[in-house]
Amino acid sequence: MSVLLLVVLVGTATAAVSGDRTLRRRFRRPRSLQVATVAAALVLVPANAWPAGPGGAAVTLVATVVALSGVAGLGYALRIPAVPARLPRQVLAIGAHPDDLELACGGTLVRLVDSGHEVHVLVMTRGERGGDAATRAGEAAAGARFVGVTSVEVLDHPDTLLATAENAMAEAIDRAIRRHRPDIVFTHSANDHHQDHRAVHAATLRAARCHPAVLCYESPSATSSFRPTVFVDIGEQLDAKIGSVAVHRDQRAKPYVDGRRLRALAAFRGGQGRVDHAEGFEAVRVPAPLFEDGDR
The missing domain is CATH 3.40.50.10320 (LmbE-like)
Incomplete structure (x- = not known):
């Protein structure tokens, strides 16, 4: 499970860096979302790769889930909502x-x-x-x-x-x-x-x-x-x-x-x-x- 979350986190960080055009089109303050995603990856990727001490893997797993949830929550808060018009023009x-x-x-x-x-x-x-x-x-x-x-x-x-x-x-x-x-x-x-x-x-x-x-x-x-x-x-x-x-x-x-x-x-x-x-x-x-x- 930890490996799966690691893959998701690395993929999300890569997309945040390389997908600048999509971020600018779909999110307010896209730089904030990029910084948060990359920062989470920089901290948690090494932690997932080398969990420290007894129970370290479990702690790292929880931290990774929290980090991913935080990035997802930030993305939701900064999204540019698309609400279809009742009378399209x-x-x-x-x-x-x-x-x-x-x-x-x-x-x-x-x-x-x-x-x-x-x-x-x-x-x-x-x-x-x-x-x-x-x-x-x-x-x-x-x-x-x-x-x-x-x-x-x-x-x-x-x-x-x-x-x-x-x-x-x-x-x-x-x-x-x-x-x-x-x-x-x-x-x-x-x-x-x-x-x-x-x-x-x-x-x-x-x-x-x-x-x-x-x-x-x-x-x-x-x-x-x-x-x-x-x-x-x-x-x-x-x-x-x-x-x-x-x-x-x-x-x-x-x-x-x-x-x-x-x-x-x-x-x-x-x-x-x-x-x-x-x-x-x-x-x-x-x-x-x-x-x-x-x-x-």
Whole structure:
């Protein structure tokens, strides 16, 4: 029995170290869970291998069971619960570049997915001016898988020159709206220094001119004129958001992908929204509540 518990403990510690992506997606404060699991393994693996003194094996067995129970209890307490929505909605999230959505509204998208809503992602460029196009397109798909979205489409409009493709983008967005029939559309804000972000905002408003629910998210390049009036509590999803941004390794040298900055902005918007951590949105048209009673 002691050998079996030893194997379980070593396997759990190995998974905690190597499965960082899964931990970030499914647990709040994943580092705490990693540290607790590895610490338990470092103490109990030698004890199981060489139990000391009379009755040492029995004491080690009890200690191992307690340690495993403690790690399991910590994991349960830190889990990000997924509670299916009573009325699942369709969501369309539109970004200019492969990492825009994770940076700006990744926590909200994680929360929507975990609440049972279907999220569809439309990315306008492969980000070739800011990195390797093939790599970034692949990271867009990987980031979408991390978040758990239902579908992701990466288009090949010219990076940094989206203003020249506004008609084509509006047509692509219109097709996506007709295909997915979203209840909510997320897009860039007009209050943004990046010309591509403003172009996507304009194209979205054209394509969604008859849509009743359009929210604009905050990019790292947002101007001081960005004034959110809708706040989504992402306290339980913040680590997952940071993990989704980390998927975009091609961009890891950029200062705005740093987890400390993401956490600081979420704390600032959380203060405005009267929660610990939040993402803020400007409302073009305010939708029905994003999360009904019972949604997480």
